[in-house]
Amino acid sequence: MTRVIKIVALGSLLTASTLYSASIIACKGCHGANFESKAMGVSKVVKDMSKEDIIKALKGYKDGSYGGSMKAIMKGQVRTLSEEDINSIANSIKGVSTKESAKLAVKEEVEATQAVAKVLDINAKVVDKARLEKEDLGNKKVVDETVLGLRKNTLFKEDSVKPNDAKFDRPAPGAAPKFERAYVNAPPMIPHSTEGLLPITKNDNKCLGCHMPDVAKSMGATPIPPSHFTNYRPTTVYKNGELVKEGKKVGRDGDIGNVGDIKLAKVKKLNHLYQGRFNCSQCHAPQADVDTAVGNTFKPDGLTGKFKTHSDLVDMMNDGVK
Secondary structure, eight states, X not given: OOOOOOOOOTTOSXXXXXXXXXXXXXXXXXXXXXXXXXXXXXXXXXXXXXXXXXXXXXXXXXXXXXXXXXXXXXXXXXXXXXXXXXXHHHHHHTTXXXXXXXXXXXXXXXHHHHHXXXXXXXXXXXXXXXXXXXXXXXGOSOOOGXXXXXXXXXXXXXXXXXXXXOBOOOOOTTSSOEEOOSSTTOOOXXXXXXXXXXXXXXXXXXTHXXXXXXXXXXXXXXXXXXXXXXXXXXXXXXXXXXXXETTEEBSTTSXXXXXXXXXXXXXXXXSSOOGGGOOGGGTSOBXXXXXXXXXXOOOOTTOOGGGGTOOOHHHHHHTTTO
16 A cells, blocks of 8 residues: 655744744654655655755745645645744754753653643533523523524624634644544544645545554554445446346346345455545544534533544444454
């Protein structure tokens, strides 16, 4: 299987204004621990670039004057960098260091690891007890039209109706804490920025560079589960003018009346991602910083321990098959 390595970008973590403060930790996932690798197999080897060339590249990505097919990703990752941040990154990559900056680098790496390891409860604010009691219409003697709809406004005028402001400015891949799942085996939400990563096509899926099982651990990413490498659909062919599923002719005069008569398709385990699962963002959605219109009273059963961050979906789907 061809491994697609996603280029994350130089300086894709949080930036600050002091020398050596711009982190290069996330860059190493694609460019290598010592910047010795070609990101996505096509980029320049950064360790072989001069400090001046690195600065020129980063500035070029920021203003859109530099880069090829991956320009959109790089521009999105460096857009918040100041000139001092860019110089700091170049100094760090080329080993222009002091004893103090070395200590800072260690501190940054520890803090980044702790941050990424943290799992956030995505429903913390929307299940606030005080909020739920306030919004419980059953406790109110009088209910007017402004609380009947999600827009929290009169139903008879549209003058001030507008969607809630939402910010999709999430941390870069590798720098974002994960979100707790909403329920057992729920598709995990995307905790990081998707700028430059979308749209996804079956021939261009940048998610695979970090989430394929053979690289996910080293990238600090959630690995694609076994269920996504399994085809549960019946084998279907069109043969001699007849539709054949799982070796049985479909139709009034066939072996089975219709496709609904197939009780169980043969499970086919694959050594590559099943193409029915190629569109990651169909189930895995990026998250926004936005106030919800209403509170959430949903309580998932069994969402404890490992199920907050892991799945046993393939076991559930295979239950009773063997």
